Amino acid sequence: MQQISLDELDAFSSEWDAKVDRDGSVDGFCSRSAWQIAFARAFAPERTFWLAHRGDSMAVLAERADGVLEPLENMWGFGAPLIGAEAGGLLGPWLLARPRPALLLGLPGDKERLMGLLEPLAGAYDFQVLAPTTRFVARLDGGLDEGLDEGLNEGLDEGLDGTLAAWLAGRSPSFRRNLRAARRRVEAEAIEFRWVEGVPGEAMHELYRRVLDVEARSWKGVQGAGAATGPMETFYRELWLRLGSRGQLRVLLAERGGVAVGYLHGGCVGDRFRGLQFSFDHAHARAGLGNVLQYQAIGRLAQAGIRRYDLGAFSDYKGRWGDEGLQTLGLVLRPRVSA
Numbered sequence: 001m002q003q004i005s006l007d008e009l010d011a012f013s014s015e016w017d018a019k020v021d022r023d024g025s026v027d028g029f030c031s032r033s034a035w036q037i038a039f040a041r042a043f044a045p046e047r048t049f050w051l052a053h054r055g056d057s058m059a060v061l062a063e064r065a066d067g068v069l070e071p072l073e074n075m076w077g078f079g080a081p082l083i084g085a086e087a088g089g090l091l092g093p094w095l096l097a098r099p100r101p102a103l104l105l106g107l108p109g110d111k112e113r114l115m116g117l118l119e120p121l122a123g124a125y126d127f128q129v130l131a132p133t134t135r136f137v138a139r140l141d142g143g144l145d146e147g148l149d150e151g152l153n154e155g156l157d158e159g160l161d162g163t164l165a166a167w168l169a170g171r172s173p174s175f176r177r178n179l180r181a182a183r184r185r186v187e188a189e190a191i192e193f194r195w196v197e198g199v200p201g202e203a204m205h206e207l208y209r210r211v212l213d214v215e216a217r218s219w220k221g222v223q224g225a226g227a228a229t230g231p232m233e234t235f236y237r238e239l240w241l242r243l244g245s246r247g248q249l250r251v252l253l254a255e256r257g258g259v260a261v262g263y264l265h266g267g268c269v270g271d272r273f274r275g276l277q278f279s280f281d282h283a284h285a286r287a288g289l290g291n292v293l294q295y296q297a298i299g300r301l302a303q304a305g306i307r308r309y310d311l312g313a314f315s316d317y318k319g320r321w322g323d324e325g326l327q328t329l330g331l332v333l334r335p336r337v338s339a
Contacts, residue, residue: 057084077105088117182288
């Protein structure tokens with residue numbers, strides 16, 4: 001493992017992301033450089049950073065002031081700090097030579113890969129397996145059957161018909177009824193939707209400003225708990241810059257009379273979309289604008305050939321919109337103290 005700066009990690013991002021792409025068992029979005037480096041810059045840039053890589057494998061970790069090793073993104077733990085089948089072999093000898101506690105998150109549950117890390121540490125470290133983290137995913141694999149649920153595809157923007165049958169068929173009848181009612185209320189409020197991608201630099205900054213303005217008017221923003229201030233705002237701004245430069249940023253705006261009243265944004269990698277944030281002006285809460293934002297985004301993603309919409313870790317609403325997807329786990333490693 002070699003000490004490395006965040007600027008040097010940024011320069012390594014293309015090789016980093018290529019390794020993630022070749023490792024199909026880790027979170028293919030949150031393990032990438034954009035998510036990890038954006039979080040590190042926003043929340044804890046003062047840590048020491050370490051990198052080892054060989055072939056298709058790499059280990060990238062942050063070291064806190066107290067000596068504990070952890071992923072660069074240590075809040076949600078979606079991304080893996082160990083990429084590739086041989087990553088454990090890169091980290092293990094270093095941990096034996098320089099014993100210290102380590103928190104490893106976002107790991108695939110593959111026994112062979114875990115043993116590749118843990119077996120060399122046996123006798124020198126104790127370990128604890130943490131509860132798994134499950135992503136919820138909306139699968140977008142079929143076309144919309146106009147007879148599936150009469151009224152569901154009324155009022156769709158032109159070109160969105162024919163994209164959502166498999167996903168809609170997996171939702172409950174009450175969900176579909178509530179969604180239809182919300183779409184009618186939003187339409188009655190004259191709210192329109194605009195899908196944005198491929199935004200150049202200055203326009204992207206203006207678009208982000210509009211998103212922050214909506215966030216400040218959301219129920220979280222009104223309570224001072226939204227994503228418009230502090231490290232969370234910095235994180236998404238940093239992430240937008242990286243996604244935008246790679247052509248991966250996607251933004252859906254809900255507008256009323258030219259004024260943004262809702263948004264949803266995320267990033268596309270291959271045929272997968274990772275949702276990041278969505279919110280809306282709390283004045284439109286009773287209309288069900290949040291649900292309609294999600295539905296409009298799903299329609300546009302399916303039309304563009306996206307097959308998986310990663311909603312993130314479980315919450316009640318995500319359970320209604322998606323089904324269980326990738327599951328990863330965490331490990332706590334503690335050096336044994338010699339008697």
